[in-house]
Amino acid sequence: QVQLQESGPGLAKPSQTLSLTCSVSGGSISSVIYFWSWIRQPAGKGLEWIGRINTSGSTNYNPSLKGRVSMSVDTSRNQFSLNLKTVTAADTAVYYCARYMERRGFDFWGQGTLVTVSS
Amino acid sequence: QSALTQPPSVSAAPGQKVTISCSGSNSNIGNNYVSWYQHVPGKAPRVLIYDNNKRSSGVPDRFSASRSRTSATLDITGLQTGDEADYYCGTWDSSLRGWMFGGGTRLTVL
Numbered sequence: 001q002v003q004l005q006e007s008g009p010g011l012a013k014p015s016q017t018l019s020l021t022c023s024v025s026g027g028s029i030s031s032v033i034y035f036w037s038w039i040r041q042p043a044g045k046g047l048e049w050i051g052r053i054n055t056s057g058s059t060n061y062n063p064s065l066k067g068r069v070s071m072s073v074d075t076s077r078n079q080f081s082l083n084l085k086t087v088t089a090a091d092t093a094v095y096y097c098a099r100y101m102e103r104r105g106f107d108f109w110g111q112g113t114l115v116t117v118s119s
Numbered sequence: 120q121s122a123l124t125q126p127p128s129v130s131a132a133p134g135q136k137v138t139i140s141c142s143g144s145n146s147n148i149g150n151n152y153v154s155w156y157q158h159v160p161g162k163a164p165r166v167l168i169y170d171n172n173k174r175s176s177g178v179p180d181r182f183s184a185s186r187s188r189t190s191a192t193l194d195i196t197g198l199q200t201g202d203e204a205d206y207y208c209g210t211w212d213s214s215l216r217g218w219m220f221g222g223g224t225r226l227t228v229l
Contacts, residue, residue, distance in 0.1 A: 047156070063215055096163065109164055110163060112163060
């Protein structure tokens with residue numbers, strides 16, 4: 001059974017970069033049929049897709065994040081990462097990592113990690 | 120505001136049926152596969168339906184879904200108190216070249 005686990009600081013300061021890592025176990029991250037994704041949920045709001053990456057280096061990001069987001073994959077560690085630059089309080093949310101497969105949607109999710117942006 | 124429109128809330132008594140709608144456009148639902156997610160607050164979301172109408176492993180047949188043109192619906196029959204959760208539709212948007220979720224629907228089982 002594939003499992004995903006988010007890790008990273010729970011607090012980020014305004015204007016700084018939020019960095020999170022998702023560790024994948026129970027399966028290889030290397031298959032190109034999967035996209036490895038980040039999704040977030042601000043308190044009291046709905047799910048927001050942040051972006052995705054696969055091990056071919058193909059990426060898609062939410063246009064609303066206006067170039068602040070980047071993702072990377074480390075196949076040697078079976079991990080993928082999120083960097084979100086110039087954060088504000090509006091970026092405070094529970095951040096989820098998830099596996100995406102065409103037609104099957106997001107079939108495996110991490111438990112989520114709360115990141116608070118505050119000085 | 121999401122380009123996929125869902126009702127904010129629905130409610131019904133145990134044993135009854137609810138329908139959750141998801142309205143989009145040709146660039147998303149009209150030309151891409153829809154999936155549905157159940158999210159119990161404090162837990163990870165779970166995919167219920169993928170490929171418009173296929174149930175994920177372990178999802179009871181009380182859950183069903185369909186897609187027609189630019190809309191999709193999720194039906195839940197034989198409601199149970201354990202079904203109380205937020206439900207989200209989602210699909211790819213070919214114009215935005217990004218995934219989108221609906222705004223979410225809170226299901227209350229009275």
